[in-house]
Amino acid sequence: MKTNSKDTICVHGGKQTDEFKSINTPIYTSTSFGYLDTEKRLYPRYFNTPNQQVLIEKLSMLEGAESGLVFSSGMAAISTVIFGLFSKGDHIIFQKGLYGGTINLILRDIERFGIEYTMLENNLSESFLNAILPHTKAIFIETPANPLLSIVDLVAISEICRKKHLVSIIDNTFASPVNQNPIKFGIDVVLHSATKYLGGHSDITAGVILSNKQRIEKIEKTALNLGGSLDSLTCYLLERSIKTLTLRVEKQNANAQRIAEFLFGHPRVNKVFYPGLPSHEGHEIARKQMSGYGGMISFETKSQDTDAFMRKLSLIKPALSLGGVESTICTPSTTSHRHLTKEQNAKDGISENLLRLSVGIEDVDDLISDLNNALTMTN
Ligand SMILES: *Cc1c(COP(=O)(O)O)cnc(C)c1O
Numbered sequence: 001m002k003t004n005s006k007d008t009i010c011v012h013g014g015k016q017t018d019e020f021k022s023i024n025t026p027i028y029t030s031t032s033f034g035y036l037d038t039e040k041r042l043y044p045r046y047f048n049t050p051n052q053q054v055l056i057e058k059l060s061m062l063e064g065a066e067s068g069l070v071f072s073s074g075m076a077a078i079s080t081v082i083f084g085l086f087s088k089g090d091h092i093i094f095q096k097g098l099y100g101g102t103i104n105l106i107l108r109d110i111e112r113f114g115i116e117y118t119m120l121e122n123n124l125s126e127s128f129l130n131a132i133l134p135h136t137k138a139i140f141i142e143t144p145a146n147p148l149l150s151i152v153d154l155v156a157i158s159e160i161c162r163k164k165h166l167v168s169i170i171d172n173t174f175a176s177p178v179n180q181n182p183i184k185f186g187i188d189v190v191l192h193s194a195t196k197y198l199g200g201h202s203d204i205t206a207g208v209i210l211s212n213k214q215r216i217e218k219i220e221k222t223a224l225n226l227g228g229s230l231d232s233l234t235c236y237l238l239e240r241s242i243k244t245l246t247l248r249v250e251k252q253n254a255n256a257q258r259i260a261e262f263l264f265g266h267p268r269v270n271k272v273f274y275p276g277l278p279s280h281e282g283h284e285i286a287r288k289q290m291s292g293y294g295g296m297i298s299f300e301t302k303s304q305d306t307d308a309f310m311r312k313l314s315l316i317k318p319a320l321s322l323g324g325v326e327s328t329i330c331t332p333s334t335t336s337h338r339h340l341t342k343e344q345n346a347k348d349g350i351s352e353n354l355l356r357l358s359v360g361i362e363d364v365d366d367l368i369s370d371l372n373n374a375l376t377m378t379n
Contacts, residue, residue, distance in 0.1 A: 006062060006178060010245045014057030016050055025054050027236045044229050047220060051235035056208075058242060059198075062177040063190050065210035069223055070235065074173065074193025075101050076228030077207030079109075081169060081189060084222035085215070088114030090137040093128060095152055096120045097145040097348065099171060099193075100336040125156040132164055142171035144286070147298050147332040147356045148349055149174070149273045151282025154289045158186030167215075173197070173323075178249040179292040189215065196323030197295075200241050200248050206230050248325060248361055252295030255367065256359040262368050263299050268375040270300040270353075295359040296322060298332075303378045304353050306331050312374035315366055322358035327367055329357045 001012055018026050028050045033042035042048055047069050056068045071077040082105070086092060094106060094117055106117055118131045128139055139161055143152040154170070161168040169189040170182045176197035182190050192198055194206035207228075209219060223229075230238075253276075260274035272279075275286035276293030286293060301309055310318040310329060319328040320335055330336075333345055333352045345351075359367070 001061075007246050009058065009061045011243050013061040014054045014059075014239075016054045025051060025236060025239060027051060028232050044231065045224055045227055047223060047229055049232060049235075051232040051239070052230065055235045055239045055242075058239060059177070059192075059208055060210055062181075062242075062245075063172075063210045064181050064183045065190065066212045067216040068208060068210040069216060069220060070194070070230045070238075071207035071209070071223075071228045072230045072234075073205050073228065074099075074171075074191070074195055074207035075105065076226070077191050077193075077209045078102055078171065079105055080223045080226050080228060081191060081209055081219060082110060082115070083113070083226065084219035085167060085189075086115050086137055089116075089135060091116040091118070091133050091135045092138045092140055093117070093131045093136060094119045095123050095128075095139075095141045095143075095145070097123070097148065097150055098140075098142050099146050099173070100339065102140075102142070102171065104339065123150060123152050125153060125160065128157065128160055132160075132166070136164070136166060138167040138169055140169045140171075142174070143180075144174045144275055144282070144294060144296065146174065146336060147273075147354065149275050149280070149282070149294075149296060149298060151275055151280075151286045153285045154180075154182055154185035154187055158188075161188070162186065174294055174296055175290060176245065176249050176294070176323075178246050179253065179294050180290045183210070185289060188212070194238055195321065197249060197252075198242055198245065198323075199238055200245065200323060200325060202321065202324035202326065204234055204237055204241065206234060206238050249295070250292065251361045252359050253292035255361070255364045256295045256297055257293065258364045259357070259359055259367060259371065260297050263297065263371070266372075266375060268302045268378075270302055273298040297357045297359060299355055299357070300351060300353050301355065301375065301378070305378060306353050306355055309355070309374050309378040312377045313370055314373075315362065315370040316357070322356075324358065325361045327358060327360035327362060329355055332356050 168187045173193045190210040192208040264272045274297045316327040
């Protein structure tokens, strides 16, 4: 299939048909496949069954990657990249402000296996450069990052990595492949929690690694030992979800821009963090590397009672996770960042009245009116 259109790739990319010419990919639930007269040795944990292959082809096309692997969670993908590419004695630089689960993995597990790291205090290009040690092997970034939607310059990071022979790795979950394709900017490895925008309906847990063939082959050898493969039924559901990815994300982009502008001007709101606002610290860089600013907004209310505010919402659901068709909201200080101390969170700009809104595909005026009611009704 020859196309550069994400709309077309979402629908048709990686299609596998059968003798009945079915429009949808058949679901191969088998864990056992014949092996005579073929070189193929199919098995789900070898990441090579038909449903896994179709899905990874679609995702590779969307991100402009040569190859990839699908996992049973985003964290399975992230931990497999770390343990698949790096060894005892290697050093990795992590940006400031990552997904809570990634921070947990770094703090709890990687050092036990002899992998050293530096977690940066800020994400300026020179801070990445200054953190490079003789045994540094990689830079790991996440942009836009959780929860303040901070932006890291993809071109700057890929240039540093090229010059210093490091692997550049990005968690691209918040942007989704619709809004940002890091490989185009020279980034080596792209990760997604497919639980979020790729799945998009709050009913799938999955993860993805995308890169060049050589690196994926290396990661795959560890992946099949760690065993975080995804079953065919969920592969099918994820493939089906991705057919509407561009429609969903473009609507979420448009809704989020309107809502961010509404919140920005609201007398009961202190601060708004959204890369699409010119006031956002990372707006200029985001404009260069993102084709849309995404569906995630964080904001601080004047009121300290965020629970009371969330209880006054009727359409927007206070809930964990993000990226679904329905709008959800949470306070990072009591959810994703609850393991960190109050002092650490305060230092990172994550106040107790910070709210993180995942904008869905509902009518934007309904969402704005829901927010306005709750803001007006909470002191
Ligand atoms: C949710 C999330 C993850 C982890 O994904 P799971 O599917 O929950 O394992 C990683 N990175 C980001 C940015 C996320 O939002």
